[in-house]
Amino acid sequence: xxxxxxxxxxxxxxxxxxxxxxxxxxxxxxxxxxxxxxxxxxxxxxxxxxxxxxxxxxxxxxxxxxxxxxxxxxxxxxxxxxxxxxxxxxxxxxxxxxxxxxxxxxxxxxxxxxxxxxxxxxxxxxxxxxxxxxxxxxxxxxxxxxxxxxxxxxxxxxxxxxxxxxxxxxxxxxxxxxxxxxxxxxxxxxxxxxxxxxxxxxxxxxxxxxxxxxxxxxxxxxxxxxxxxxxxxxxxxxxxxxxxxxxxxxxxxxxxxxxxxxxxxxxxxxxxxxxxxxxxxxxxxxxxxxxxxxxxxxxx
Amino acid sequence: xxxxxxxxxxxxxxxxxxxxxxxxxxxxxxxxxxxxxxxxxxxxxxxxxxxxxxxxxxxxxxxxxxxxxxxxxxxxxxxxxxxxxxxxxxxxxxxxxxxxxxxxxxxxxxxxxxxxxxxxxxxxxxxxxxxxxxxxxxxxxxxxxxxxxxxxxxxxxxxxxxxxxxxxxxxxxxxxxxxxxxxxxxxxxxxxxxxxxxxxxxxxxxxxxxxxxxxxxxxxxxxxxxxxxxxxxxxxxxxxxxxxxxxxxxxxxxxxxxxxxxxxxxxxxxxxxxxxxxxxxxxxxxxxxxxxxxxxxxxx
Numbered sequence: 001x002x003x004x005x006x007x008x009x010x011x012x013x014x015x016x017x018x019x020x021x022x023x024x025x026x027x028x029x030x031x032x033x034x035x036x037x038x039x040x041x042x043x044x045x046x047x048x049x050x051x052x053x054x055x056x057x058x059x060x061x062x063x064x065x066x067x068x069x070x071x072x073x074x075x076x077x078x079x080x081x082x083x084x085x086x087x088x089x090x091x092x093x094x095x096x097x098x099x100x101x102x103x104x105x106x107x108x109x110x111x112x113x114x115x116x117x118x119x120x121x122x123x124x125x126x127x128x129x130x131x132x133x134x135x136x137x138x139x140x141x142x143x144x145x146x147x148x149x150x151x152x153x154x155x156x157x158x159x160x161x162x163x164x165x166x167x168x169x170x171x172x173x174x175x176x177x178x179x180x181x182x183x184x185x186x187x188x189x190x191x192x193x194x195x196x197x198x199x200x201x202x203x204x205x206x207x208x209x210x211x212x213x214x215x216x217x218x219x220x221x222x223x224x225x226x227x228x229x230x231x232x233x234x235x236x237x238x239x240x241x242x243x244x245x246x247x248x249x250x251x252x253x254x255x256x257x258x259x260x261x262x263x264x265x266x267x268x269x270x271x272x273x274x275x276x277x278x279x280x281x282x283x284x285x286x287x288x289x290x291x292x293x294x295x296x297x298x299x300x
Numbered sequence: 301x302x303x304x305x306x307x308x309x310x311x312x313x314x315x316x317x318x319x320x321x322x323x324x325x326x327x328x329x330x331x332x333x334x335x336x337x338x339x340x341x342x343x344x345x346x347x348x349x350x351x352x353x354x355x356x357x358x359x360x361x362x363x364x365x366x367x368x369x370x371x372x373x374x375x376x377x378x379x380x381x382x383x384x385x386x387x388x389x390x391x392x393x394x395x396x397x398x399x400x401x402x403x404x405x406x407x408x409x410x411x412x413x414x415x416x417x418x419x420x421x422x423x424x425x426x427x428x429x430x431x432x433x434x435x436x437x438x439x440x441x442x443x444x445x446x447x448x449x450x451x452x453x454x455x456x457x458x459x460x461x462x463x464x465x466x467x468x469x470x471x472x473x474x475x476x477x478x479x480x481x482x483x484x485x486x487x488x489x490x491x492x493x494x495x496x497x498x499x500x501x502x503x504x505x506x507x508x509x510x511x512x513x514x515x516x517x518x519x520x521x522x523x524x525x526x527x528x529x530x531x532x533x534x535x536x537x538x539x540x541x542x543x544x545x546x547x548x549x550x551x552x553x554x555x556x557x558x559x560x561x562x563x564x565x566x567x568x569x570x571x572x573x574x575x576x577x578x579x580x581x582x583x584x585x586x587x588x589x590x591x592x593x594x595x596x597x598x599x600x
Contacts, residue, residue, distance in 0.1 A: 210593035286586035293510035
């Protein structure tokens with residue numbers, strides 16, 4: 001299968017490398033890392049095992065051309081470039097899969113390329129890009145896949161099988177909305193409060209009773225908004241987000257890394273879109289509103 | 301009249317000096333500035349005019365003894381020391397006036413010294429302590445005075461006259477609750493958001509549409525809580541807080557100065573007590589709650 005990776009950060013790099021190692025024709029669209037990757041390939045540290053992987057590196061989507069699958073792991077702050085980056089990769093049979101953070105990505109892609117071409121994904125993984133062309137992971141990943149509308153189809157299951165057979169665990173989900181809001185239950189409070197709570201890691205966050213209480217208030221608002229959208233998120237799921245974060249230790253969420261490096265933070269997709277979705281559904285989310293307004297000021 | 305000044309920061313120093321210049325026997329209770337003030341007196345820059353004022357400087361309240369008036373301008377973070385600092389100054393006829401920020405001060409003083417001795421005040425002034433023993437002001441001050449319970453009495457008016465005749469404009473107010481909540485309409489949003497909005501001055505705050513919107517949401521919650529407590533705060537008063545802040549330019553609120561200097565910030569009296577008062581009155585204040593929880597983590 002001919003696959004394009006758009007956005008070769010931690011997730012894009014690791015998934016692309018694994019797909020290439022499984023025999024697919026994977027093409028990476030690169031910007032700042034182009035020279036180094038073309039020269040040296042990617043360096044992947046997976047559970048302590050180092051692999052150097054030569055890949056097809058490109059500077060422009062035109063040099064890649066039409067693909068069977070476009071895997072989008074761009075930061076959502078670059079979504080204004082969707083059309084320029086992706087259109088040259090899309091033909092009549094192309095599937096476009098976004099695994100980007102937050103809300104609004106699938107909708108924009110459907111507008112640009114038609115709902116029949118687009119799929120949504122959520123990636124649970126601990127992968128860090130530690131230098132240009134270098135990623136490190138503990139190897140544990142899980143990809144959730146869902147159709148823009150309705151339940152899984154044959155193509156959803158086929159795509160899950162494609163990833164699974166490349167060693168990348170994948171599961172089909174019944175509802176895109178449920179899938180995205182469940183992930184927001186982690187990203188909204190924990191990415192957000194590590195920034196607004198004073199540029200702190202997850203261990204420092206969890207050591208503050210006030211911030212833990214605020215995390216709960218934020219999760220409750222997401223739960224209420226999701227319910228208004230027809231999605232039930234269980235209390236057990238909320239508790240799990242807290243438990244997982246305790247286990248994270250001094251983990252630095254990706255938004256915090258962006259904040260510390262003075263890179264753009266995905267404020268609109270992670271906080272702005274959910275807030276607007278809650279309002280449209282008639283749900284008041286004042287804690288989220290406060291956090292969003294503060295992050296708009298705090299972040300680039 | 302024999303007057304003790306407890307808390308000789310900007311407000312305490314300026315008010316004490318003016319009262320001394322008007323002929324009262326003013327005694328300052330000092331800690332870190334004791335040596336320099338005893339040696340050189342205070343240096344007051346009032347509208348560009350420099351005065352050096354020798355004063356009665358004390359290290360302990362016992363060396364001052366019982367006074368007619370105790371003027372409390374301590375930071376509320378030192379309120380645990382009320383009893384030790386103030387009891388030696390209080391006799392059967394003593395009036396205890398607090399001009400401290402936020403809520404809870406009058407109540408604590410009433411508990412300690414009885415409601416018949418205590419008065420509440422709010423000070424509107426632009427005075428900065430620029431160095432030990434040195435304060436600068438544009439000379440414009442206004443002191444509001446109110447009884448702990450009920451409307452003004454003869455003693456309230458007499459105290460206003462005392463300040464006015466020393467060149468310190470003073471007005472009696474009908475309601476302590478109204479007086480304090482009106483002042484909170486500035487302190488809660490603007491002191492708070494200059495810290496939580498990323499350590500910024502008032503001009504930077506007002507340049508952010510999101511933070512201005514958040515300031516309005518906070519003021520609306522205070523307005524609702526005050527209403528539940530029987531106090532009507534007009535929309536015009538809220539608008540005035542915004543207008544005043546625009547005129548402030550790059551002003552640094554006192555809480556921000558404390559934050560920048562890593563000194564304790566008055567988080568409980570300015571944000572915690574109003575939040576708890578709103579809850580007790582059955583008013584939900586989620587924007588204030590979020591700001592309070594963040595400030596608890598951000599501030600010493």
